[in-house]
Amino acid sequence: METRFLGRSGLKVSALGFGAGTFGGKGPLFGAWGNTDVTQARRMIDLCLDAGLTFFDTADVYSDGASESVLGQALRGRRDQVILSSKTGLRLGDGANDTGTSRLRLIKAVEASLQRLGTDYLDLLQLHAFDAMTPIEETLSTLDDLVRAGKLRYLGVSNFSGWQLMKSLGIADRHGWSRYVANQTYYSLVGRDYEWELMPLGLDQGVGAVVWSPLGWGRLTGRIRRGAPLPENSRLHDTADIGPPVEQERLYRIIDVLEDIAGETGKAIPQVAINWLLQRPTVATVLIGARNEEQLQQNLGAIGWSLSAEQVARLDAVSAIQTPYPYYPYWRGQFSERSPLPV
Template sequence: MDTRLLGRSGFKVPVLGFGAGTFGGKGPLFSAWGDTGVAQAKRMIDLCLDAGVNLFDTADVYSDGASEEILGAALQGRRDAVILSTKTGLRLGEGPNDAGASRWRLLRAVDASLRRLRTDYIDLLQLHAFDALTPLEETLSTLDDLVRAGKVRYIGASNFAGWQLMKALSISQVHGWQRFVAHQAYYSLAGRDYEWELMPLGHDQGVGAVVWSPLAWGRLTGKLRRGEPLPGRSRLHDTAAVGPAIDEGRFYDIVDVLLEIAGETGRSVPQVAINWLLQRPTVSTVLIGARDEQQLIQNLGAVGWSLDAGQMARLDEVSRVDPPYPYYPYWRGQFSERAPVIADRGR
């Protein structure tokens, strides 16, 4: 398994990580994702480690903490062999302070995650969303304290807008605090909004993308075909309304090209979709999820080979969307011949 630096840090992560959102299965949303228990989690972790995938990502809100608990139990005896990533900031409790990124919340949340994960440190802690009510100085100084205390190694953000991420980086620089080295963001062939602002920012500021939902909320599995109904067991029956939106016509155009390239390469549609992401700028790691071992084995096959330049170009073209103002003039190269190079620049 190849590794890459996580943003502007010296920390190397595998190009594929495992997303443990399927662990636990509590609540209407996460039960639709999966209901993996400790025994199955151990088997899936074994498969990951055998393939060189040692990054495991979760969040305190996943199944009300059950995902962290199951991951922690399944990793007993091999903590030093893995990279643990978790997130906090979304509501977890009914109290007025049980959401957000205040000092009160962060200190309590990290201690709770450490207990559930059965560890004394978190390799990568990410804010699950931007907290507009808490001053960033309070949030970032607390994260710096957590790193200095040895409870956290590296910090990142998730689902931030460009201005939010840039403001946080600037404040950290001014005060000499730990800075975000990762941004966990949605990015897929069916959802390329990440490229408009967050990708150039990540390239300029050294923030590596930790990609979530590389298969577009389960749409790029190869099971959805033009003119056919959703498969009976598709989780989209329960989760489509809360996932990223996509134009149906454009989606099936993408699927058509994915099917063509899958036939040319002898690979599956998910493997082609993930391999495309691994060749995009600023991507440090792509998180793969799986409800069962067969899905996991399938997704692990996305590495060890590469799409050729022509196949990448076909996928780029069919999935391309012109961004809104003020991005589109730069994207089209109308203001400068150098402006849009990030879209095609290597890592």
């Protein structure tokens, strides 16, 4: 499998990564994602490694830590074969300090994740969300300490806005602390908001995208069709209101084009949707998930081939949305190249 540098770092990651949110299966949200146990997880990891997929991502909040525990047990004896990533920062417990990215919380959370995963270090730790209540200097200095202590190798973020990420990078540079090289972000044909600000930032600052939910929160599986009811076993019955919203008619138009291109390429709709992402700027790795071996094998088939330029253009066009101000030039069409821009 192709490997790519993670942002402007020397770390190479497989172009496809495995998201272990389906491991553990505790609670209403993660239970709807999947309930893979250790035996099943070992088999899925075997399939991933055989295909060259070596990047595995989880989070302490997934199934209240059960995802990390299952992943750690399933990786026992082959830790050195993989790039292991986790996330922290969301609430995990009822205590006042069981949320956020304070020094106290980060040290406690990292130690707990390492114990559950059965490892001495994480290749990548990503903050699951921006903590507006903790000074950025406190968060970054603590992360830098953890890197220097050998607990963490690389740092990243997830679900940050552009200004939050850029301010953090500026502070890290000012103090000579470890910088974020990864941005785990929602990006798909039905969710292209990443392109407005975070993609240009990633290009400029050397922050690579680790894409989550490449199938649009389960909407681009190929099982959703115009005029047909939602499949009985779709997780959208339980999670549609939690995930990113999608306008239904736009979804159907995208699926129509995906279906046409799937027929042209002999690939499945999810494979086409993921392959489109693999050709986008800044994308270092696309996280695939699976509740069973069949889904995993299908998603692994998204790599090793490429959409044509014409097919990419068709997908670009059908999924395009009008960007909000100030990400589009509001004077477009009103001034010639020689005319002064409005003040």
